[in-house]
Amino acid sequence: xxxxxxxxxxxxxxxxGQQSAAHLRDLLxxxxxxxxxxxxxxxxxxxxxxxxxxxAVSAGAADKKxxxxxxxxxxxxxxxxxxxxxxxxRGAEAHREVHADTTADGFVWRKYGQKDINGSNHPRLYYRCxxxxxxxxxxxxxxRSQEEPAAFVIAYxxxxxxxxxxxxxxAEPLPPTVVDSGSNxxxxxxxxxxxxxxxxxxxxxxxxGAVRRHVEAPGDTSRRWSSPSSSSxxxxxxxxxxxxxxxxxxxxxxxxxxxxxxxxxxxxLLH
DNA sequence: ACCATTTGACCTGA
DNA sequence: TCAGGTCAAATGGT
Numbered sequence: 214x215x216x217x218x219x220x221x222x223x224x225x226x227x228x229x230g231q232q233s234a235a236h237l238r239d240l241l242x243x244x245x246x247x248x249x250x251x252x253x254x255x256x257x258x259x260x261x262x263x264x265x266x267x268x269a270v271s272a273g274a275a276d277k278k279x280x281x282x283x284x285x286x287x288x289x290x291x292x293x294x295x296x297x298x299x300x301x302x303r304g305a306e307a308h309r310e311v312h313a314d315t316t317a318d319g320f321v322w323r324k325y326g327q328k329d330i331n332g333s334n335h336p337r338l339y340y341r342c343x344x345x346x347x348x349x350x351x352x353x354x355x356x357r358s359q360e361e362p363a364a365f366v367i368a369y370x371x372x373x374x375x376x377x378x379x380x381x382x383x384a385e386p387l388p389p390t391v392v393d394s395g396s397n398x399x400x401x402x403x404x405x406x407x408x409x410x411x412x413x414x415x416x417x418x419x420x421x422g423a424v425r426r427h428v429e430a431p432g433d434t435s436r437r438w439s440s441p442s443s444s445s446x447x448x449x450x451x452x453x454x455x456x457x458x459x460x461x462x463x464x465x466x467x468x469x470x471x472x473x474x475x476x477x478x479x480x481x482l483l484h
Numbered sequence: 485a486c487c488a489t490t491t492g493a494c495c496t497g498a
Numbered sequence: 499t500c501a502g503g504t505c506a507a508a509t510g511g512t
Contacts, residue, residue: 327502
């Protein structure tokens, strides 16, 4: 139960504003005839402002909490104090929860963890936006539905502050079929036509060939996702909007399918 | 050698 | 203390 503290109220209102701005931006984007880029930029700007306020308020609240828990903490370590906690508050409500029959939502995600969950037959997968290195804080949690093993429950946390332009670059042709996109228009981009199903598989090879280009410009490493504290690389997942192939559904998730998809290099997609 | 993927360890909130 | 979320070393593939 959320306490109606001033901070909570600000967060709630800003989140509503953020969702509205996202919706507006998406409406403008999809408008025909196309609206001026200036208008779209304005909507994007509003969204960015909301994002920043939410991030700032959240960070402030988290910092306050940390200090309360650790009164000995001083400003000796300003970088840590200024850093919002990377760890999501357990049980924090998802920004949006989607029940879908595929994990593909048109965004480029990087898997950063997997966990077996108590009372669940299926592991939970953790993804963050592939552009997190550029400041995008969107993450998602994917798990097979207990009731419907063929369905996924995808919880989204945070908004795409990367502008999602790159994230969505492969999703444009997909029709909107995601269930429960709520008031948040990101759901629109989760569009996947399940009827395409496995027939997409053969085309993947061609697409992969088209996409796979090893062009690495100097300084391109900034685009490669990496943990702030590590030089190791992380897995990437590029979801092309295909449903898991029947037969993969038995057993552990559709790892095989994801592996096929994973063979696409995220870096390649950025070119 | 480089990059992607896996998975056990670690951290933190409840 | 436990369970969920994240990190990062180890491993495998190209």
